[in-house]
Amino acid sequence: MDFSLTEEQLMAQEMVRELAHDKIYPTLKEWDRKHQPHPDVLPLLAENGVLGINIPVRYGGQGFDYITLALVCEELERVDASLRVVMSVHAGLNSLALLQWGTEDQKQRFLVPQARGEKIAGYALTEAEAGSDPANLRSTARREGDIYILNGEKMWISLATLADHFIVFAKTDPHAQPRHKGITAFIITRDMKGVSTYDEKHKLGVRAGSTGGIVMQDVEVPVENRLGEEGEGFYIAMSCLDNGRYTVAAGATGCIRACLEDSVKYAKERYTFGVPIAHHQLIKQKIAYMQQWYDAAKLLVLRAGWLKNQGMRNTRETAVAKWFATEMSVKAALEAVQIHGAYGFSDEYDVERYLRNAKGAVIYEGSSEIQQLLQADYALGYRQDRPLRCEPVPYDPEYWQSEA
Amino acid sequence: MHVVVLTKMTPDTEATVTVNASGQVHWGDKLVINPWDEYAITEAVLIKGAHNVQVTVMTVGPEAQSEALKHGLAIGCDQAVRLWDSALEKHDSLAYATVVAAAIRKLGDVDLVLFGKEMADLATDQHIFQTARKLGWNMLGFVAKIEALDFAARTVRVRRLTDRGAEVVASRLPAVISVLKDINEPKYPTFIGIRKAAKAEVPVWGLADLGLSAAEVAPRAQVLGYRELPKREGSAEIIEGATAQEKAEKLVARLLEEKIL
Ligand SMILES: Cc1cc2nc3c(=O)[nH]c(=O)nc-3n(C[C@H](O)[C@H](O)[C@H](O)COP(=O)(O)OP(=O)(O)OC[C@H]3O[C@@H](n4cnc5c(N)ncnc54)[C@H](O)[C@@H]3O)c2cc1C
Numbered sequence: 001m002d003f004s005l006t007e008e009q010l011m012a013q014e015m016v017r018e019l020a021h022d023k024i025y026p027t028l029k030e031w032d033r034k035h036q037p038h039p040d041v042l043p044l045l046a047e048n049g050v051l052g053i054n055i056p057v058r059y060g061g062q063g064f065d066y067i068t069l070a071l072v073c074e075e076l077e078r079v080d081a082s083l084r085v086v087m088s089v090h091a092g093l094n095s096l097a098l099l100q101w102g103t104e105d106q107k108q109r110f111l112v113p114q115a116r117g118e119k120i121a122g123y124a125l126t127e128a129e130a131g132s133d134p135a136n137l138r139s140t141a142r143r144e145g146d147i148y149i150l151n152g153e154k155m156w157i158s159l160a161t162l163a164d165h166f167i168v169f170a171k172t173d174p175h176a177q178p179r180h181k182g183i184t185a186f187i188i189t190r191d192m193k194g195v196s197t198y199d200e201k202h203k204l205g206v207r208a209g210s211t212g213g214i215v216m217q218d219v220e221v222p223v224e225n226r227l228g229e230e231g232e233g234f235y236i237a238m239s240c241l242d243n244g245r246y247t248v249a250a251g252a253t254g255c256i257r258a259c260l261e262d263s264v265k266y267a268k269e270r271y272t273f274g275v276p277i278a279h280h281q282l283i284k285q286k287i288a289y290m291q292q293w294y295d296a297a298k299l300l301v302l303r304a305g306w307l308k309n310q311g312m313r314n315t316r317e318t319a320v321a322k323w324f325a326t327e328m329s330v331k332a333a334l335e336a337v338q339i340h341g342a343y344g345f346s347d348e349y350d351v352e353r354y355l356r357n358a359k360g361a362v363i364y365e366g367s368s369e370i371q372q373l374l375q376a377d378y379a380l381g382y383r384q385d386r387p388l389r390c391e392p393v394p395y396d397p398e399y400w401q402s403e404a
Numbered sequence: 405m406h407v408v409v410l411t412k413m414t415p416d417t418e419a420t421v422t423v424n425a426s427g428q429v430h431w432g433d434k435l436v437i438n439p440w441d442e443y444a445i446t447e448a449v450l451i452k453g454a455h456n457v458q459v460t461v462m463t464v465g466p467e468a469q470s471e472a473l474k475h476g477l478a479i480g481c482d483q484a485v486r487l488w489d490s491a492l493e494k495h496d497s498l499a500y501a502t503v504v505a506a507a508i509r510k511l512g513d514v515d516l517v518l519f520g521k522e523m524a525d526l527a528t529d530q531h532i533f534q535t536a537r538k539l540g541w542n543m544l545g546f547v548a549k550i551e552a553l554d555f556a557a558r559t560v561r562v563r564r565l566t567d568r569g570a571e572v573v574a575s576r577l578p579a580v581i582s583v584l585k586d587i588n589e590p591k592y593p594t595f596i597g598i599r600k601a602a603k604a605e606v607p608v609w610g611l612a613d614l615g616l617s618a619a620e621v622a623p624r625a626q627v628l629g630y631r632e633l634p635k636r637e638g639s640a641e642i643i644e645g646a647t648a649q650e651k652a653e654k655l656v657a658r659l660l661e662e663k664i665l
Contacts, residue, residue, distance in 0.1 A: 008602035011478055015593045049595045062595035401599065 003302075005067070012053070012064060013071040019048060020079040028080050031208040032353060035201060038208045041083055042162065046117025051090055055099060056400040059107055060115035063401040066308035070250035070301050077254030081357035082209030084251035088365070089158045090114065092247040093123035094167055097240045101185075101228050101390045110165055110187055122163035123244070124154035124214050125237050131156075132370050134237060135180040139170035139216065148172070148226065150186065150194075150219040156364070160197045160212030164190050167240070168216070169233045176231070183233035187225040194219035205356030232389065239388060242315050245322035245365050246304055252325035253297045255358050259329070259336035260290040262351055266340055277339070286335040293328035300324055311394025313385045316378050323371035326361040333358045405457040405555045408508055409448040409481065409518040410535075411441040411472040412463050414525040427629025431525065437472045440520025442590035443583050447550070448518050449480035449591060455555055457515075458482050462507060464492065464500050470606055477601035478593030489610040491618040499621035501534030506614035508539060515555055519582045521546065529582060536580035544579055548586040 005013075023044050031038040045051050054069040055061025069091065076083035098111040113119040130137035139152025150170050157166070166188050176182030188195060199212040228236050264287060267278035277283045300321035307314035333355035337344035344351045362368045377383035415421060417439070419432025437445075448459045461476030463469045464487045473484035487503050495503070508514045517539075522529040529545070536543035544562050551572065552561040558577040563570055565584055593601075611618065643658070645651035659665045 006602065007474070008599055011474065011593065011598040011602060012595060015478070015595075015598065019592055048592065053595065063599070064595065 009068050009071055012068050013075055016050060016072045017075040019044060020076055020083060024083060025079045028208055029347065035207045037162065037210040038082065041086060042120060045086060051117040052115030053091065055095055055111065055115035057402065058404050060112040065395040067302065067305040070246065070305050073247045073250035074254035077251035078258050080208055081251060081255065082206050084247065084254065085158050085206060085209045088244050088247040089123050090121045093240045093244040094121035096243040097167060097236060099393050100239060101236055105224060106187065114165065119164040120159060120162055121165040122157055122159045123240060124157045124166045124168040126154060126156045127152065128155055132367055135234065137169060137171065137183065140174060141170040141172045141184055141186060143172065146223050148186065148221045150216045150221055152216050154214040156200065157212060157214055159210050160214050161199050162210050166214065167227060169237050172230050180234035181231050184230050185227040185233040185236045186221050187227055188219060188221055192219050205360045235388060241365055242318050246318045248361055248365050249321040249325040250301045252329040252361055253294060253301055255329040255354055256290060256294045256297060256332040258354055259332035259351065260294055263287060263290065263336045263339045283339060286339055290332045290335060293332055297325035297328055308392060309395040311392055313392065315385055319366065319371050319374050322365065323368055327368055329358040330362055406511055406514045407448050407451055407457050407459045407516045407518065408511065408514050409444050409459065409461050409476065410463065410504060411445060411461060411476060412438050412465060412523060413469055413472045414438040414523060423630045423632045427631065429630040435468065437475050438520055438524050440522060440524060443585055443587050444518040444520045445476050445479055445481065446588045446591045447583055450588060451553065452480065457555065460485060460511060462487065462504065464488065464503055473606050474601040475593065477604055478597040479591050480597055484604065484606045486606050486608045488608055491611055491621060494623050494626060495621060496623040496625040497528065497531040498534055499623055500531045501538045502616065502621055503614060504535050505538035506616055507609055510614060515577045517580045521582050521584055532580065532582045539580065542575040542579040544573060544575055545582045546584055547581050548584045
C-alpha cells in the first residue's frame with residue numbers, strides 16, 4: 001500500500017491552493033454577504049485549466065488522475081464551498097459522465113469545450129417533488145421523429161443561471177414500472193429555445209455560489225443529444241453521483257481542515273484565565289477530534305480515488321466517504337465556532353461561514369439519511385452493484401496524457 | 405539566444421526562525437521559493453514568450469533546492485540546472501558568483517541573466533553584483549521595467565528605481581539584471597508545466613563539470629554562528645471611547661503624557 005502522493009499531484013495541489021488563496025479568498029466574504037456568486041471564480045478556474053483537471057488531454061483536459069481531482073477540491077473548499085461546488089457539477093457530475101457515457105460526437109461537441117473551460121456545465125436531476133426520490137421526477141421527454149420535446153422544471157440546480165450545458169433527466173415513459181426505468185438523460189444547452197433559468201435567493205450557505213432553477217418549455221432536443229439509451233437515465237444519474245459525491249467528500253475534507261487550521265491559530269492567540277485557550281484540555285479535545293475527522297475522511301476519499309484510478313466500481317466506497325466527510329465537516333464547523341466563542345458567532349471570522357456551507361453538503365448529492373440507507377442495504381445484502389453498460393473510465397496515464 | 409534566471413528556496417516569511425544554544429539556525433519547517441525570484445522567473449518566461457529564446461533556471465545548493473527549479477519549470481522555463489558540490493557546503497557569496505559565472509559560461513550563448521532583487525533569508529544581494537563582475541558584464545540592479553530588449557542588436561533598456569528616483573539606462577548585452585516587484589505580476593504554474601517539471605531529471609553540475617577547483621571556491625567569509633534577536637518587551641493598550649473624536653482626544657492625551665509627542 002502506497003500512501004505517498006506524486007510530485008505532480010503535490011504541485012497541482014499547491015498551485016490550486018495558491019490560486020484560491022491569492023485570487024479569491026481576499027474578496028470572498030464580500031460576495032458571501034451579498035448572496036451573489038463571486039464573479040472571478042469561473043474565469044479563474046477556466047483560465048488555469050482547473051475545470052478540466054482530470055479529463056484526458058485528447059478531450060481538452062489536463063490529463064491528471066482522480067486523486068488530483070480530490071486534492072484540488074480539498075484546496076478549493078479550504079477557501080469556500082462555492083468554489084468546490086463548481087468542480088462538483090462541472091467536472092464530477094457532468095464532464096466525467098460525458099467521458100463515461102458520451103458518444104464520440106458528444107465528447108467532441110460538449111466535453112472538449114467543457115474541459116477547456118470554454119463552456120460551463122451543470123447537472124439537473126432534482127425537482128420540486130423529486131429530491132431524495134428522483135424516480136418521482138415529473139419532467140417529460142416526448143419523442144417526435146429525430147427530436148425529443150422536453151417539458152418540466154428543475155430546482156436547486158447549481159450554476160443554473162451560469163452554466164451553458166446541462167445534463168437533464170426526464171421521463172420518456174412516465175408510466176414505466178418500476179418508475180426509474182422510464183427516465184432518460186439528455187444534454188441541453190442554455191441557448192435552446194424554451195430553456196429559461198432563475199436564481200434561488202437567500203440560502204443558508206454557499207452564498208457566494210449559484211443555485212437556481214431551470215424551466216423547460218417545449219424544448220426541442222435532437223436525438224444526438226440523448227445521453228445513453230432510452231430508459232438508462234436513472235443509472236446514468238446514479239453513476240454521475242459516484243463522481244459528484246467524490247468531489248463533495250474531498251471538499252468536505254477541505255472544510256474540516258479549514259476548521260482545524262483556523263481553530264489552532266485562534267486557540268493559541270486567545271487567552272482566558274491567563275493562558276492561551278489551547279492549554280485547556282476541553283479545547284485540546286476539540287482540536288484532537290478535528291484532526292481525527294480530517295485524517296479518517298481523507299483516507300476514505302483517497303481509497304475511493306484509488307478505486308476510480310483503477311476503473312473499479314466505487315459506489316459504496318464513495319458514498320461512505322461522502323457521508324462521513326460531510327457529517328464530520330458539520331461537526332468540525334460547530335466546534336470551530338465554539339472555539340472562537342462570540343467572535344465565531346460573527347462573520348468577522350470565517351468559521352460561521354464554514355458551518356453554513358457544511359450544512360448544505362449533508363443534504364445535497366444524497367442526504368445523510370439516504371447515505372445510511374445505502375450503506376445498510378449493502379451490508380444487509382439488499383443492494384448489489386450491477387454491471388453498467390459503460391463502466392467507470394480507469395486512469396491510464398499514457399492514454400490520458402497523450403494528444404491523440 | 406539564452407536567458408538564465410537564478411533562484412533558491414528561502415524560509416516562509418511566516419516561519420518562526422529559531423537559533424539553538426550552539427548557534428545553529430533552524431529556518432522553520434517550510435521553505436518557499438525566494439519571493440523576489442518569482443518576479444525574475446516570470447520575467448524570464450515573459451521574455452521567452454516575446455522572443456525566440458531559451459530559458460534556463462538555475463540554483464546553487466543541495467537536493468532540497470530542486471523544488472525552486474521545479475517551480476521554475478512549472479511556470480515555463482525550458483530547462484533547469486542545479487550547481488552543487490560538497491566543497492560548496494559553506495560557500496560565501498563570492499564562491500556562489502564564481503560557480504554561477506562558470507555555469508553561465510558553460511551554457512555558452514547566454515545574453516541575459518536575471519535575479520530577484522535579493523535573497524530574502526540573508527537579506528543580501530552582493531552575490532548578484534559579484535556574478536556580474538565575474539562574468540565581466542554590465543550590471544543593471546533594481547529594475548522595475550525592461551523597456552526594450554533587442555537580442556539581434558544586443559541592446560537592452562531598463563527603468564531602474566533607486567534612492568535618487570527612477571533612472572532609464574541602456575546597456576549592451578550580455579548583461580545581468582536584478583528585478584523589483586514592480587516588474588510584473590508573478591505567474592502561477594500551469595498543469596502542463598507541472599507535468600513537465602515532475603518528469604524532469606535536473607542535472608547537477610559539480611566543480612569538475614564547471615572546470616573549477618576547490619581552492620577557487622574556498623569561502624573567504626564564514627558564518628560562525630547565529631544568535632536569537634533580543635526579545636522585544638512591550639504591551640498593547642486599546643483606547644476606548646464612544647466616538648472617534650473622543651478616542652482621538654484620549655490618544656493624544658496619552659501620547660503627550662508618555663512624551664511621545
Ligand atoms: C446548495 C444546493 C445545491 C444543489 N445542487 C444541485 C444540483 O446541481 N443538481 C441537482 O439535481 N440537485 C441539486 N441540489 C438538490 C439536492 O440534491 C436535493 O436537495 C437533495 O437530493 C435532497 O432532496 P430534497 O431537498 O427534495 O429533500 P427530500 O428528499 O424532500 O428530503 C427531506 C428530508 O427527508 C429525508 N428523507 C428522504 N427520504 C428518506 C428516507 N427514505 N428515509 C429517511 N429519511 C428520508 C431527507 O434526508 C431529508 O432530511 C442542490 C441542493 C442544494 C441545497
